[in-house]
Amino acid sequence: MTDKPPVAIIMGSQSDWATMKHAADTLDALDVPHKAMIVSAHRTPDRMVAFAKGARADGFKVIIAGAGGAAHLPGMVAALTPLPVLGVPVESHALKGQDSLLSIVQMPGGVPVGTLAIGKAGAVNAALLAAAVLALSDAALAARLDHFRARQTAAVAEEPVDGA
Ligand code: RP5
Numbered sequence: 001m002t003d004k005p006p007v008a009i010i011m012g013s014q015s016d017w018a019t020m021k022h023a024a025d026t027l028d029a030l031d032v033p034h035k036a037m038i039v040s041a042h043r044t045p046d047r048m049v050a051f052a053k054g055a056r057a058d059g060f061k062v063i064i065a066g067a068g069g070a071a072h073l074p075g076m077v078a079a080l081t082p083l084p085v086l087g088v089p090v091e092s093h094a095l096k097g098q099d100s101l102l103s104i105v106q107m108p109g110g111v112p113v114g115t116l117a118i119g120k121a122g123a124v125n126a127a128l129l130a131a132a133v134l135a136l137s138d139a140a141l142a143a144r145l146d147h148f149r150a151r152q153t154a155a156v157a158e159e160p161v162d163g164a
Helices: 014-029 046-055 075-078 099-107 120-135 139-154
Strands: 007-011 034-038 062-068 085-090
Touching: 007 014, 007 075, 014 062, 014 075, 014 085, 014 120, 034 062, 046 075, 046 099, 062 075, 062 099, 062 120, 075 085, 085 099, 085 120, 120 139
Parallel strands: 007 034, 007 062, 062 085
Antiparallel strands: none
């Protein structure tokens, strides 16, 4: 690993952090350095452009972008950087994240955003995908990912119990 964190976790609002923290926690569990930032496409557009245009030079390798509602942040960032962008649809109050999901997933051909599930599962899986990308050139991280999977498998009981 370099001194600079390879994963950026950006989100449109402080209110997204409860969801996006699951991405941070998952990266922590895999010992993958990361930096979390609030970058809003509509409230801080200049910050978004500066971040996205400078992300590769800043040493980031993968960007995880979470947003809710009219969730244009992941697509806008993907338009401004060659780095892989993983989009996490944050669950909105009005439409339960369906709006976020469709906003992020329906990118026109040519500018991809790898779109995950709505909410916590999407944030966790975005982190696991980011780690898998980095593990292509990091054997120690690949081993940690293997251990993560093995622990997950070992934690699944063969039979259900009441009250678990
Ligand atoms: C989006 O608007 C954010 O990503 C957030 O999910 C949503 C609501 O933001 P707040 O009004 O809670 O700041 O930009």
